[in-house]
Amino acid sequence: MNTAFKDITAECLCIGDELLIGQTINTNSAWMGRELGLCGIRPVRTRVVGDGEQAILDALQSVQTDIVLITGGLGPTKDDITKRCLCSFFGTRLVPHAPAREQIIRLFGQRGVPEPEVRPADLDQALLPESCLPLPNPLGTASGMWFERDGRVFVSLPGVPYEMQAIMRESVLPKLCALFRPTAIVHRTIRTVGLGETVLAERLAAWEDGLGKDDIKLAYLPSPGMVKLRLSRYANADARAAQAAVDRQAEALYGLIPELIYGEGEVELEEAIGERLKQLGQTLAVAESCTGGFLSHLITTVPGSSTYYIGGVVSYANAVKMEELGIPGDMLALDGAVSRPVAERMAEGVRAALKSDWAVATTGIAGPGGGTPGKPVGTVWIAVAGPGGTVSAKSIFTGSRKLVITRASIAALNMLRKQLGRPGN
16 A cells, blocks of 8 residues: 555644543544544544643643644633643743734623623633734634644644634644645545444445555444445545545445445435435425434424425324324224334324325334333334335334434434435436
C-alpha cells in the first residue's frame, strides 16, 4: 500500500468532572475526530480529565501530537479553570480582550439584558491569555484560544457542543489546514439498513479483500438496525485518481447490495423516505403501539415533513385500537394485540381514518416484562398499507426496552422504504 503522505496527528483533551462520572456524554471528541479525519489529520488519542489543575497541567505536559484540541472549563463558574491552567502552562497572564467583551454584551443584549446588568463573572470571560490568538465564538460567551509552541498547536474550545462546532468550522479547521497542509483524504459513506454488521461483512468479504489494490480502507460504522460503510483513501498527489478509485468501489457496492442501500453521506433513513414521498407526491400516516410515538418522532425530525406526514395514532391500549382504528374486539381476543391480523388492521385503519396514501403500524412487546414462550420479549409485528395492498412481517429484536423500540422503528421505516421503491423504478 502506498503510504507516502504527510501524517499530521491530533488528540482531544476533554475537561470536566461531569464527563468522568457519566453525567454528561462526551460527544465532542467523536465530532472532532470525524472532522479532523475528513481534513486528512489523524486523531490518535482522546483523554478525559477532571476539573483539577494538576491533572490538566499533567495532560498538557504529556502531549506528543502535532495538534491538541481542548474542550471544557471555560465557563464563568469557579470550577472552570482551563484558562488559568493555560496561563500557567504557557507562562502568560489574563488580559482584557475588547472584541470578546463586545460579543458578550451583544449576546446578553439579544436576551434582553442591558450592559449594566451583565454579571461581572460573565464579563470576566473576556479575560484571555495574553499569548493566545483569540477565536471568536458566534454562539456563546466563551472565546476559543489558539496557542503555538515547539511546532505544536494547542486550541482551547468551550465544552458546549454547538459552540465548539461553530468555532471549529469557522476558525480552527481552516487555520489547521492552512498551517499543516495535510494530505487530503477522499471519503464516501454508503448508508445501509436491514443487515447487522457481522452478516453484512460476511456478504461483502470477497469485495472487501479486493480494496487493497486501490489503497482503499473500509470502516463498518454500525448503529441500531443500520450500518454505514465508509470508503477512504489518501489523495496524495492525485486527488482525482483517488476519488475515481473510491467511486469505482462504491458503485460496485451498489451492484452487490442494492436492496440494503438507502443513501449516502449524512442522510438519515427518515430523510430518504421523506424525499421519496415528496417525489411521488404521496402522504403517510402511522399507527403505533409498542413504539409509543418514537416512529412518528423520527419522521417529524425531518424539516418539511409536514408536506407528506399526515399524523398518527398511538394506540397503546386495546380500547384505542378498537375505538380509533376499528380493530374488532374478537380479533384482539383471538389473535392478541401482537399479531399479524392486528398489525395489518392497524395500518389499514389509520390509513382510512387519516386518508393517507401510505400507513405504517407497529405492535409488539418492548419488555422487559410481558413476554410469553410463544411471543418472547422483543417480538414485533410491522405492517405497511399502501395503494397496492398491505404487507406485514414479524421480527424479534434483542436488547433493552429502548433498543427494541429503536430497532422496531427503524425496521418499520425500512419496510416502508422497500414498498415505496427506489427512484426510477
